[in-house]
Amino acid sequence: MNNNRIVKHPVLGDLENKKPITFTYDQKILQGYEGDTIASALLANGIRLLRVHEESGTPRGIYCNIGHCYECRMKVNQTSGVRACLTELVEDMMIESGKMQALPFPQNMNAEDLPRTYAEFAKKCAGKKEDAPHV
Numbered sequence: 856m857n858n859n860r861i862v863k864h865p866v867l868g869d870l871e872n873k874k875p876i877t878f879t880y881d882q883k884i885l886q887g888y889e890g891d892t893i894a895s896a897l898l899a900n901g902i903r904l905l906r907v908h909e910e911s912g913t914p915r916g917i918y919c920n921i922g923h924c925y926e927c928r929m930k931v932n933q934t935s936g937v938r939a940c941l942t943e944l945v946e947d948m949m950i951e952s953g954k955m956q957a958l959p960f961p962q963n964m965n966a967e968d969l970p971r972t973y974a975e976f977a978k979k980c981a982g983k984k985e986d987a988p989h990v
Contacts, residue, residue, distance in 0.1 A: 860899040878948040893939035893950060894920060894927055905929055905939055906953025915953070929953055 862870040873888035880897060887896030894917050897905065903916045905927050918926040920940045927939040930951040939950075970976040 859901055876944055876946050878944060878946070878950060880950045881952050887944045889944075891944040893929065893931065893937075893942050893944055893948070896944045897939065897950075904952065907955050909953070909955060912955045 870888060873890060876887050876889055878885055885900045904914050906915045908915060915926045918924045922938055922941045928936050929939050931937040932949050970979055
């Protein structure tokens with residue numbers, strides 16, 4: 856399968872006793888074992904990049920591996936924000952890496968151009984029926 860995995864461990868036991876599990880990561884079929892977390896299965900498959908920062912696009916991977924830092928958030932079975940280090944791998948799980956999000960405003964927009972109140976926003980949108988706020 857892969858060579859990034861400890862197969863004999865004095866405390867956790869031997870991997871030969873574990874059932875193989877198939878899962879999909881970014882449309883690629885991979886294999887892990889029962890008892891794996893998503894993070895451990897990905898790491899064993901040589902995958903270290905789990906997502907990119909939503910705004911800057913900088914790479915993120917396993918950091919604390921105990922659920923404190925939220926750096927391993929991924930989309931699992933269409934649910935966003937799932938922590939890979941705390942979530943046990945399940946047969947046929949669909950996992951997607953985190954992607955860079957679109958910015959809500961153009962980067963070249965000045966802060967002075969943004970509406971400060973809802974009334975200013977509504978006034979700005981009044982001429983655009985599709986953008987008009989629904990109250």
